[in-house]
Amino acid sequence: MSSRRHAMDPKLDSLQATQGRLILGPELESGHELLDREHRELFALGNAALEALARPDSSRPAVHSALDALVVHLVRHFTDEERVLAQCGYEHLEEHRRAHKALLARAHELEMHAEAGTISITELAEYLAHDVVQMHLVKTDRLFFPSLRAQR
Numbered sequence: 438m439s440s441r442r443h444a445m446d447p448k449l450d451s452l453q454a455t456q457g458r459l460i461l462g463p464e465l466e467s468g469h470e471l472l473d474r475e476h477r478e479l480f481a482l483g484n485a486a487l488e489a490l491a492r493p494d495s496s497r498p499a500v501h502s503a504l505d506a507l508v509v510h511l512v513r514h515f516t517d518e519e520r521v522l523a524q525c526g527y528e529h530l531e532e533h534r535r536a537h538k539a540l541l542a543r544a545h546e547l548e549m550h551a552e553a554g555t556i557s558i559t560e561l562a563e564y565l566a567h568d569v570v571q572m573h574l575v576k577t578d579r580l581f582f583p584s585l586r587a588q589r
């Protein structure tokens with residue numbers, strides 16, 4: 438089985454349903470302008486990285502630079518989000534910071550795999566669709582939406 442196969446893991450329902458693209462649903466709108474804009478950009482950069490890897494003429498530098506842009510954005514977004522959460526006195530901030538740290542550690546691993554030319558579309562799709570979108574944005578980020586709304 439090729440490591441570059443485009444077949445998705447069965448648990449990646451959100452990706453399968455959207456033919457390999459991450460789609461940001463309305464349930465992910467927090468109402469906070471900056472954070473929502475950054476979440477949209479995160480989806481765009483995630484899709485760009487998936488596309489760079491899925492292209493038949495995919496090249497190591499193209500994949501690496503798409504992943505790098507994604508990681509730079511993740512770092513900025515997590516910093517901004519933690520600042521906003523600190524300002525509104527979010528009670529689970531420390532736990533949230535730890536979740537961001539773990540996501541970044543995994544992103545750096547993927548970057549190393551991209552550099553070595555061993556990254557697979559399945560591993561990148563699983564990270565983006567499962568770790569970042571389903572487990573973090575949908576589950577963990579949504580927990581702070583009420584705290585943000587209560588502030589306004």
Ligand SMILES: [Fe+2]
Pocket residue numbers: 518533537573577578
């Ligand atoms: Fe977050």
Ligand SMILES: [Fe+2]
Pocket residue numbers: 476514518574578
């Ligand atoms: Fe976020």
